[in-house]
Amino acid sequence: MDRKSELVPGIVYGGGENTMISLSERELKKVIYTPDVYLIKLSVDGKNMDVILKEVQFHPVTDKILHVDFLKVDDKKPVTVALPIVITGQAEGVKQGGKLLQVVRKVRVNGLVKNMPETINIDVTSLGIGKSIMVGDLSFDGYTIAEAKSLVLVTIKTTRAAREAVQQEPAK
Secondary structure, eight states: OOGGGTEEEEEEEOTTOOEEEEEEHHHHHHHHSSSSOOEEEEEETTEEEEEEEEEEEEOTTTOOEEEEEEEEOOTTSOEEEEEEEEEESOOHHHHTTOEEEEOOSEEEEEEOGGGOOSSEEEEOTTOOTTOEEEGGGOOOSSEEEOSOTTOEEEEEEOOHHHHHHHHHSOOO
16 A cells, blocks of 8 residues: 555445455545535445445544545445534524533434435524433434433523523513
8 A cells, every 4th residue: 555645545344345445535535524424435346335434543643544444335234323413493592692502513323324314403493591402302213313312412501691681680
C-alpha cells in the first residue's frame, strides 16, 4: 500500500468474506467529514456492493486517515448506525425566554437500511421551560433507537431572563 499516492487502506466485512481495499483519501473525506450517514456504492474488482462506513482510524498527531472499515449492507439484515438529530419547530419554552439545549447530536438506530431516514427529526414546538424530550418519548415505524430510553435528547433550560419575567408577573 503506497500511502504517498494518498490511498487509504480499508476493509469491507459482512456477508461472509472480508475484502481488503484501498481508496482515495480525497474521496473518503467527503463521507467522513460530514454529520450525514451515507449508503456508499463500492465497486471492487467488478463487483458492486452497498456499504456503510463503520469505523475510521486517524493518526494521533496529524489526524491523517490511516484505515477505514466498511460494513456490507444486506437488504434483509438490520444494521445499527448513528444518525444525526435535526430539531424542528419553535419551542414554546424559548418564546418564554428559556434556552434550547440539544444534549445529543446523533443517536444509534437499528433497522433495515431501506427503512432508515437520513436524519432523526424532533419537533420541539410544544416543549416548555424545564421540559425535555427523551429517547423513550419517540417511536418510529421500521426502525428503533438503540439508546437508553432515559437519554435526554433536547431540553429547555430556564434562563435568568425567564426567571425574572416570571417573578415580575402579578399574581392572579
